[in-house]
Amino acid sequence: MTIRPMQEATFLILTALADGNQHGYGIINDVAGISGGRVRLRAGTLYTALDRLRADGLIDVDREEVVDNRLRRYYRLTPEGGRRLADEAARLQANATAAMQRLKRVNVAKPALGVI
Amino acid sequence: MSSTSSPDWAALSPAASSSAELERGYRRLIAFYPRSFRKQNAEEILAVLLATAHEGQRRPGFAEAADLLRGAARMRMGLSRAPRTVLNAVRLMYLGGVAHLAVLITILVTAGDVRSAVRSAVLQHDHAVSAVVLGKVLSTVSAALIVNIVAGALLTVAWLWLAYLTGTGSAWARVLALIACGFSTMDVGINMAQGDATYAPAAMIASGVVWAIGLAAVTLLMWKPSWAYFERRTAAAE
Numbered sequence: 001m002t003i004r005p006m007q008e009a010t011f012l013i014l015t016a017l018a019d020g021n022q023h024g025y026g027i028i029n030d031v032a033g034i035s036g037g038r039v040r041l042r043a044g045t046l047y048t049a050l051d052r053l054r055a056d057g058l059i060d061v062d063r064e065e066v067v068d069n070r071l072r073r074y075y076r077l078t079p080e081g082g083r084r085l086a087d088e089a090a091r092l093q094a095n096a097t098a099a100m101q102r103l104k105r106v107n108v109a110k111p112a113l114g115v116i
Numbered sequence: 117m118s119s120t121s122s123p124d125w126a127a128l129s130p131a132a133s134s135s136a137e138l139e140r141g142y143r144r145l146i147a148f149y150p151r152s153f154r155k156q157n158a159e160e161i162l163a164v165l166l167a168t169a170h171e172g173q174r175r176p177g178f179a180e181a182a183d184l185l186r187g188a189a190r191m192r193m194g195l196s197r198a199p200r201t202v203l204n205a206v207r208l209m210y211l212g213g214v215a216h217l218a219v220l221i222t223i224l225v226t227a228g229d230v231r232s233a234v235r236s237a238v239l240q241h242d243h244a245v246s247a248v249v250l251g252k253v254l255s256t257v258s259a260a261l262i263v264n265i266v267a268g269a270l271l272t273v274a275w276l277w278l279a280y281l282t283g284t285g286s287a288w289a290r291v292l293a294l295i296a297c298g299f300s301t302m303d304v305g306i307n308m309a310q311g312d313a314t315y316a317p318a319a320m321i322a323s324g325v326v327w328a329i330g331l332a333a334v335t336l337l338m339w340k341p342s343w344a345y346f347e348r349r350t351a352a353a354e
Contacts, residue, residue, distance in 0.1 A: 024164040042180060043164045044187035047157055052197045070163035 006088045012039055013049055014058065014077060014085040021062040023072040024050070050075065058084055134174045137164065141175045144317055147190050148188035194284035202282065205336035209279030212329045213272050220268035227261050232330075282337065285349030290337050297334045300327050 006014075008030075013031030016022060016030035019027040028041045041049075062074040077085070142165045146158050165180070176184075189195045193205055234257050238250055278296065281289035304327045312320045336342060 010121070024160060025167045028168065041185040043161050044180075044183035044185075045169065046164070047161050048187040048190060048196045051153065051157075054198045070166070071159040072163065073160050080240065 006084075009041060009045060009049055009089070010053070011085070011088055012052065012093075013041075013046070013052060014017075014081055014088075017075055017077040018082065018085060021074045021076040023074050025072075027075070053081070085093065131201050134172055135166070135169075137174050138169060138176070142166070145176060145181055145184040145188075148185060148192075150188075150191055153191055181205060195344075196282065198285070199341040201336045202285075202341040202345050203340045205333040206279050206283045207341070208329050208336070209275055209282060210334040212326055212333070213275035213279060215329065216272040216275055216323070218266055219326075220265065220272060223261065223264050227265075227294060230261065231257055240336045281282060287346060290342075293330075293334050294335060297330050300330050303327075309353055 008019065011032040012034055013027055015034055019030070022030060024043070024046060028043075028046060031041050040072045057078055059075050060078050062076040064071060064073045066072070085091070111112055122339055139162065142162055143158075144153060146161055149158070165176075187196070193206070195206060198206070231254060235250065235254060238253055274296070278293055280290060282293065305324055307320065309321065
């Protein structure tokens, strides 16, 4: 499959699961934490994404439990999901590093622009 | 579950009744999802929705409801698992269907005007034209209009149906889209050769736009990520 940029919500969901198995509500909270409160996943978006990620084999259901009469399903990252997340993280990091290096060079050349 | 010595406070408290009302609201929204998905995920989504609801909330918020309905629509159309190329192709196809519908409505609305314009043109050309000849001309015009209306209706349905088929990842959808695009190219070419561009510029522009939409959709479907998607869907269906 060709490598194309992952949607941010997908990237953050996989990142949340990289730290261990989580259920839907846990993922929403974790994603909000990772993104500094910027990304608040809604239930419809989350479950459309989870359904797709399962179909693509990037995540899988780990286990189910019932807490206070409510169903909780825990998801985990598959090895393929881990690989895809690592690829995407490396891609983002390479871009970010290039941007930072160039900005540093600009700052060295023109100290007046240090506010960047 | 409740004890015999005390009344069932949970059933009487306003908080419990508002949360029951909220749950009903969420269930109504979840009902829009496909049955197979609901069977697996309804209770789980409900739990998440109730967990994210704020204290004392009685009904689903507007953004929440819109998000759920959007997810349900995408899933119903089979789009939730499609790559962006397929998603955009399907959007274009729905747009094509709507464009045909617009053309159809235009024909229906202006049909009377067309008939009276032809009638006055004939009378201007020959004041002494017989009623029989005029009647024949007008019935030819009517027949042409009816053909256009029927064709427009069929094309509208065909586009929308093809969009739906493509979304569900049907292997036939791509073949049909390719054939349709070929015919449409031929049709536009023939019309152009017949000089439609000079005597019916508006109709020519309309069919040109619809043709371009179709071509763009088919191009997107032939893109590499689309191939992978259709192969996956075909494999899943077998």
